[in-house]
Amino acid sequence: MIRLHNYTLSGSCYKVRLLLGFLEIQHELVAVDFFPGQEHKSVEFSAINPLQQIPVLDDGNLRLRDAQAILAYLARRYDTGRTWLPDDPARFGQVMMWLGFAGTELMAASAARLHDAFGFDLDIDRARSDAHAAFAVLDDHLAERQILGQTWLVGDTPTIADVACFPYVALSGDGGIGQEHYPNLRIWQKAFRRLPRFDAVSGVPEFV
Amino acid sequence: MTITSDSVALNQWFPVAYDGQVKPGASRDTILLGEPLTLRADASGDLTVQTQTGDTLPTIRAFTLVFTTLGDNPRPMPVIQEFDEPDRRVVNCGSVGVQTSPCRIVENFLDMAHFCFVHTDILGAVDETEVLSYKTRLHEDVDEIWATDCKFFQPAASQSARDASAGQLTDYIYRITSPFSVMLYKTAMGYADRLDAICLFIQPKTETDCIAYMPMALLDDVSSTTSMIDFQQTIFLQDRIILENQRPRLLPISPRSEMPTRADLSSVAYRRWLKDKGLRFGLLLEDAA
Ligand SMILES: N[C@@H](CCC(=O)N[C@@H](CS)C(=O)NCC(=O)O)C(=O)O
Ligand SMILES: [Fe+2]
Numbered sequence: 001m002i003r004l005h006n007y008t009l010s011g012s013c014y015k016v017r018l019l020l021g022f023l024e025i026q027h028e029l030v031a032v033d034f035f036p037g038q039e040h041k042s043v044e045f046s047a048i049n050p051l052q053q054i055p056v057l058d059d060g061n062l063r064l065r066d067a068q069a070i071l072a073y074l075a076r077r078y079d080t081g082r083t084w085l086p087d088d089p090a091r092f093g094q095v096m097m098w099l100g101f102a103g104t105e106l107m108a109a110s111a112a113r114l115h116d117a118f119g120f121d122l123d124i125d126r127a128r129s130d131a132h133a134a135f136a137v138l139d140d141h142l143a144e145r146q147i148l149g150q151t152w153l154v155g156d157t158p159t160i161a162d163v164a165c166f167p168y169v170a171l172s173g174d175g176g177i178g179q180e181h182y183p184n185l186r187i188w189q190k191a192f193r194r195l196p197r198f199d200a201v202s203g204v205p206e207f208v
Numbered sequence: 209m210t211i212t213s214d215s216v217a218l219n220q221w222f223p224v225a226y227d228g229q230v231k232p233g234a235s236r237d238t239i240l241l242g243e244p245l246t247l248r249a250d251a252s253g254d255l256t257v258q259t260q261t262g263d264t265l266p267t268i269r270a271f272t273l274v275f276t277t278l279g280d281n282p283r284p285m286p287v288i289q290e291f292d293e294p295d296r297r298v299v300n301c302g303s304v305g306v307q308t309s310p311c312r313i314v315e316n317f318l319d320m321a322h323f324c325f326v327h328t329d330i331l332g333a334v335d336e337t338e339v340l341s342y343k344t345r346l347h348e349d350v351d352e353i354w355a356t357d358c359k360f361f362q363p364a365a366s367q368s369a370r371d372a373s374a375g376q377l378t379d380y381i382y383r384i385t386s387p388f389s390v391m392l393y394k395t396a397m398g399y400a401d402r403l404d405a406i407c408l409f410i411q412p413k414t415e416t417d418c419i420a421y422m423p424m425a426l427l428d429d430v431s432s433t434t435s436m437i438d439f440q441q442t443i444f445l446q447d448r449i450i451l452e453n454q455r456p457r458l459l460p461i462s463p464r465s466e467m468p469t470r471a472d473l474s475s476v477a478y479r480r481w482l483k484d485k486g487l488r489f490g491l492l493l494e495d496a497a
């Protein structure tokens with residue numbers, strides 16, 4: 001059985017839980033006391049992931065860290081329809097591009113949330129302005145997509161690019177990042193919420 | 209930012225850290241009522257709390273938290289005996305930042321009517337929204353407001369209840385233990401005559417920027433500590449988004465501003481009690497304007 005080392009309120013773990021749900025993959029959650037226990041920094045957890053981060057996924061003898069890598073693996077291995085990670089080289093490349101964005105630039109929104117909600121000590125002004133810069137890039141891209149009559153980041157169906165980008169956009173209010181200036185982000189989030197088997201997490205606003 | 213001049217607010221004990229938050233040998237800056245403080249942990253993890261001018265403030269360690277006060281004559285700490293009962297699981301849920309008035313956080317905690325809409329499928333169900341009538345009373349000996357005989361239908365009242373059944377009528381007792389702290393007792397799964405105890409202590413950094421701490425003393429031999437924390441944090445982060453969107457951020461206290469219903473009985477009692485004490489911190493006093 002697939003095991004996800006998980007903390008419910010982690011946006012990165014939420015990415016993986018969303019795809020497990022969309023693909024209806026049986027799994028088991030292994031609870032990690034990320035806050036306040038900081039279990040991810042323990043000696044035991046360092047043996048599971050030397051980067052001391054969640055999520056980590058175990059499937060048989062395979063162990064993967066990094067939400068984006070996990071999404072790519074799950075899609076390749078279990079998505080028989082091959083829509084969540086398209087085979088077409090151009091679309092595949094675009095999906096990978098947005099996965100990279102989700103794991104780097106967009107993580108500024110995660111930092112702001114860790115600061116505001118959990119009291120992490122970091123440069124909050126910097127985190128918020130970096131998050132706004134990332135949101136502007138995503139919003140511009142979605143504007144172009146919507147002009148073409150498209151809803152999703154890549155192609156004409158939802159992909160793991162959307163799954164990877166959704167959590168920290170939807171949870172941005174938790175970090176004091178407003179979305180008044182990103183109308184296209186809001187349309188995209190609404191569409192995402194309507195996907196079958198979508199599941200919210202605390203902090204995802206109802207009105208999205 | 210300056211320290212408040214509100215003597216009611218100054219003369220309270222406030223949490224400034226949870227156990228283990230400041231690692232041995234480390235320090236952490238924080239703010240209480242507008243006053244910047246530095247917390248320093250010695251080699252064994254015990255905290256010293258100092259103001260910027262180097263004054264050392266008194267501390268009390270209780271309920272998995274470290275408390276301090278800026279007043280000369282603070283209101284006594286509440287007595288919560290459940291934390292001393294040997295068969296209880298005492299759980300430290302860490303802390304959560306919330307940008308609103310401390311009084312709004314207390315009031316939200318008292319309000320059963322929001323369970324169905326904010327904690328849907330956990331603390332409330334959309335088709336069972338009725339708040340049955342309950343009693344509120346001022347216990348003059350300890351100067352606490354108690355709300356008793358509260359009952360509410362809950363699909364998953366706690367981590368252990370979630371695992372055990374499809375829902376239950378949960379009994380609640382609320383205790384307002386200070387202007388900035390509140391707790392509840394609720395039905396514990398598998399115990400007929402004892403109740404779980406869940407507290408909410410607030411550290412107001414400013415009038416509209418707080419840190420909330422939620423220590424619990426639960427009767428549960430089954431759930432892991434991590435899952436009990438997860439349950440409580442999931443609930444509180446649902447509240448947080450509602451709280452941070454309430455306007456004005458200060459709690460309006462004129463009797464005109466929000467019409468009380470029966471479900472709001474405890475909040476009416478709380479507001480009156482705050483008014484009688486002469487508290488201003490965290491409140492929007494409309495009559496005085
Ligand atoms: N690149 C990783 C980063 C995940 C991540 O930042 N996880 C957070 C929790 S949401 C974490 O474990 N942080 C601990 C740390 O980085 O020290 C991924 O995308 O999965
Ligand atoms: Fe709530």
